[in-house]
Amino acid sequence: MISFELSEEQQIVRSTMAEFGKTVLAPQARRLDTDSCIDDGVLAELWSTEIIQAQAEAVEEEAGSRSPVTNAIILEELGAADATLALAMASTMGFVQAIADQGSAEQRARLLGGFAGETFQAAAVAMMEPRFGFDVSRFQTKADKAGDDYIVRGVKAMVPLASRCSHFLVVAEADGAADAFIVPLDAAGVTVVEPKGALGLRALEMAEVAFDSVRVPSSMRLGEGNGADVQRIIDSARVGISSILAGLSRGVMEYVIPYTKERIVHGAPLAQKQAIAFNIADMHIDVEAMRWLNWRAAWALEARQPATRTAQLAYTYAGQQAMRIADDGLQAFGGHGFVKAHPLELWYRNARSLSVLEGAAGV
Amino acid sequence: MVDFSLTEADQRLQAVAHRENEIGRKYAREWDRNSENEPSRIRGIHPDVAGLESPHAALEREQEQTSGLVIAEALMDMVSATDVNLRDTGEDAFGSWMLNDYGTEEQKAKYGHVKLAIAITEPGAGSDPANMRTNARYDPATDEYVLNGEKVFISFFNKFDGAVTLMKGEPDGAGKTPFMTVVVTKDLPGVTEIPQFKKLGIRSHELSGFHLQDVRVPAIARLDADFGKTMSKFNHNRPLVAAHALAGARSMLDFTHARLAEAGLKVDYAKGRSARSANEDRLIRMEALWEAAWGTVMRAKWLEHQMGSESHGYRVEASVAKALGGKVVRQITQGCLEILGPEGLSEEYLAEKWFRDVRIADIYEGAGEIQRILIARALLGYKNELN
The missing domain is CATH 1.20.140.10 (Butyryl-CoA Dehydrogenase, subunit A, domain 3)
Known part of the structure; x- marks a missing residue:
């Protein structure tokens, strides 16, 4: 039965995250971008939301209590404040979700406790690879069977908070199919390459991680027996990214509205020119459309319905339209959009960055 | 709870709508070519669906089990192209709906038996109704309104008996001309119907219009339905x-x-x-x-x-x-x-x-x-x- 009704819990989470984002996260966004690093204080504040802990603990309670729809709502709110910090959460959430969702009982018991503690603990799905033309349908990272173990060889790219991660979920080709392996940061042969800096999401210190013949026991193959459903991880990541993009887009719109009402051009506020007002209307239309696509894909994940198509469409639409919204938002500010006194140039960089990432988030 | 599943009734209704569209598909090309010139060919209920429950009736019957009447209606509408309407039953007489909603008993008695379109657009006033030129002047000597103007792009006017017509009244003390809504029937002297428009698409959707030249209607023809109500x-x-x-x-x-x-x-x-x-x-x-x-x-x-x-x-x-x-x-x-x-x-x-x-x-x-x-x-x- 078609419904857009949020549960009472979802309404509370939504307004709490909106307030947290506005008052705590958004004011730090510029500083973090400049520093190209997230300090411990901000990480502690993120951790205090207990979003990650809830994912980890939910497994112990009841299987159905983790909600991709709720997570999509949370990521939109965080994304509206700062996409970088939203992805800091979503990246770890993607890892925890994959373990909670697909891990064997033994893997859940061994790993999830590490995300229930008092301090921020990062982990990431290591999906992308450092080459032009990379695609999630073709991995050069290989996992070859060697007795009871797997030997993982390859390099992963754009791993958020890589040096802070306790574990990576490395997506690699094993026996001709994509599979996923849980690899601790401190395993022999794992090297986090010094971050090279990036266009956007700079504070995430996205880095390459090299896996040089890393020996991984079969017990660390996600799900053990049958191997991992990598597509489900990709689907969940796409919805995570698109939820943050919806938030980013909304943030742009909400910043553009007061400015264009105040800025007088040729005798009238900018917002009274159709060229500007129509862009603002289109921003609103697209933010709504993105949100319903995200909810629908998240609902499909939650209801264990086929989600690959809806997740792809949510991701495709959000990536395309968020870039346009960030672009139009910057344009509305003219020269002020180009300089760092306003966040438009930051959002412009982040919109392009986020929308090309694969596997780096989860709902 | 956020939910995007369809109920069984939603799905059944989608199937009914889809079936109707599929039945009509074989007439799509012919009606596209001909119906602007020969609208009589598309009148009545087509034999191919005569024995079948209409999608509309199915929706009425099943509405309790759907995600909601208006939701299911939209789901049915989106299922596939409706190239032709195989059931021309006069349900598209939107002016008659307005008469029914806003007319007095006396007005319903006078106009209830005729099929009425709704007439808003003019050649120089589409999206901007304030530009409307069609107007009514009251003649106290006869208790009539005298109407002048032109309406275009009026759905199904050619097949109906008239139209509930939006127009401007006489200026009030402040010089403002209020909108008013008047029933115009084709039999009145001074009403001239124009031929069907030839269009890019939706050619089996009939569209015409009319001129009004010193058309006299009795005061009772004026409905208490202002522009807001019309909208x-x-x-x-x-x-x-x-x-x-x-x-x-x-x-x-x-x-x-x-x-x-x-x-x-x-x-x-x-x-x-x-x-x-x-x-x-x-x-x-x-x-x-x-x-x-x-x-x-x-x-x-x-x-x-x-x-x-x-x-x-x-x-x-x-x-x-x-x-x-x-x-x-x-x-x-x-x-x-x-x-x-x-x-x-x-x-x-x-x-x-x-x-x-x-x-x-x-x-x-x-x-x-x-x-x-x-x-x-x-x-x-x-x-x-x-x-």
Whole structure:
């Protein structure tokens, strides 16, 4: 039965995250971008939301209590404040979700406790690879069977908070199919390459991680027996990214509205020119459309319905339209959009960055 | 709980609507070619569906088990292109609905037996009703109104007996001319019907108009339905206009997928951008447009279901659905024809027809620009500052 009704819990989470984002996260966004690093204080504040802990603990309670729809709502709110910090959460959430969702009982018991503690603990799905033309349908990272173990060889790219991660979920080709392996940061042969800096999401210190013949026991193959459903991880990541993009887009719109009402051009506020007002209307239309696509894909994940198509469409639409919204938002500010006194140039960089990432988030 | 599943009744109703569309499909080309010239061919209930329950009746019967009456209606509308209406039963007499809603008993007694269209648009006043020139002058000597003006793009005026007509009254003390709504019947001296318009698409949707030259109507012909009341159906209708056009775009996409599959291209939603051909990428982007618009239609209809159709509480969402739907059906049908290439132009297929049919969706019931003005005013807190 078609419904857009949020549960009472979802309404509370939504307004709490909106307030947290506005008052705590958004004011730090510029500083973090400049520093190209997230300090411990901000990480502690993120951790205090207990979003990650809830994912980890939910497994112990009841299987159905983790909600991709709720997570999509949370990521939109965080994304509206700062996409970088939203992805800091979503990246770890993607890892925890994959373990909670697909891990064997033994893997859940061994790993999830590490995300229930008092301090921020990062982990990431290591999906992308450092080459032009990379695609999630073709991995050069290989996992070859060697007795009871797997030997993982390859390099992963754009791993958020890589040096802070306790574990990576490395997506690699094993026996001709994509599979996923849980690899601790401190395993022999794992090297986090010094971050090279990036266009956007700079504070995430996205880095390459090299896996040089890393020996991984079969017990660390996600799900053990049958191997991992990598597509489900990709689907969940796409919805995570698109939820943050919806938030980013909304943030742009909400910043553009007061400015264009105040800025007088040729005798009238900018917002009274159709060229500007129509862009603002289109921003609103697209933010709504993105949100319903995200909810629908998240609902499909939650209801264990086929989600690959809806997740792809949510991701495709959000990536395309968020870039346009960030672009139009910057344009509305003219020269002020180009300089760092306003966040438009930051959002412009982040919109392009986020929308090309694969596997780096989860709902 | 957020839920995007369809009830069994929703799905049954979609199947009923789809079946009706499929039955009509074989007449699509013929009616596209002929119905503007020979509208008599499309009158009454077509023998092919005479024994079948109509989608409308099925919806009435099953509504309790649906996601909601207005939601199910939109779901049915979006299922596939309705190329022809096989049931011409006069339910599209929107002016008669208005008489029924706003008329007095005396007015219903006088006009209840005639079928009435609704007449708003003029050659120089479409989206901007303030520009309307059609007017009424009261003649106290005879207790009549004297009407002059011209109305165009009036749905089904040719087949009905008249129209509930929006016009301007005489200036009041402040010089303002109020809108008024008057029943005009074709039998009055001075009413001249104009021929059907020849159109780009939706050719079996009959469209004509009329001139009024010193037409005298009794005072009772004036309905107590002001402009706001006339517009009150817009919130309900706008998402349906989008839904109806999305159905055309759905058929276009399905056709394109099927033809490309025959040519060896099957869309894979799993892989990423780098592993796609240009055509596959475009199809995915067009599917995304379609589903984006679907979501906004569902959102508006869900709110309407919660608030009641007469509510203005979902008017922005109704405009969002209309604006996005109107935009994406243009992009989708243009894009599909480009992908299909020269063979897609042929009248052997309906692709070229759907391309023509959906174009109106971004114009009627408030053009895309009007929807954007309404949305932007709501966001910016503007009224007439934004025009």
